[in-house]
Amino acid sequence: MLQITKPPATTTVTAEHPVATVGRYLVRYALVVVIAWIGALKYSGYEAAAIHPLIAHSPIFSWLDSILSVRTFAATLGSLEIIAALLIAIRPLWPRISVIGSAMGILLFLSTLSFLFTTPGVTAASGFPVLSVLPGQFLLKDLVLVSASLWTLGDSLGAALPWRAAHGGEQPV
Secondary structure, three states, X not given: OOOOOOOOOOOOOXXXXXXXXXXXXXXXXXHHHHHHHHHHHOOOHXXXXXXXXXXXXXXXXXXXXXXXXXXXHHHHXXXXXXHHXXXXXXXXXXXXXXXXXXXXHHHHHHHHHHHHHXXXXXXXXXXXXXXXXXXXXXXXXXXXXXHHHHXXXXXXXXXXXXXXXXXXXXXXX
């Protein structure tokens, strides 16, 4: 009987274009700057007051309005955002820890995207798909930020998992 064997699978490695390399770093660290900046602004009274209507109309977060002051909630949220930014930034040193920051970014931005559906005044007078400038267009930017966070999550996972497989266990933290 004639047996046909397939040649071993080969993986073609293609070099990343230099523009893609620059873009990769810019996406990660621009995301870090944006999240940290937004987080730092949450400590201001102006920003705390601005997010209050978003929280008050959210079925997911409105209950927090009865147990935390607006300033306390905003400062807590700002702290979480700053922590997420720092964790995303440390990917070259600790990719496994950076995974946590990216996951936090995804959750934070999915939360704010939910306000598109719960906050009155998101659509302009003519209705969907026309978004108001505030809060509609302001919230829509989070679609890009959640996507960038998802990409950094995949990038950090990709950097963390090969190390584990090559070393047969846990990566020192």
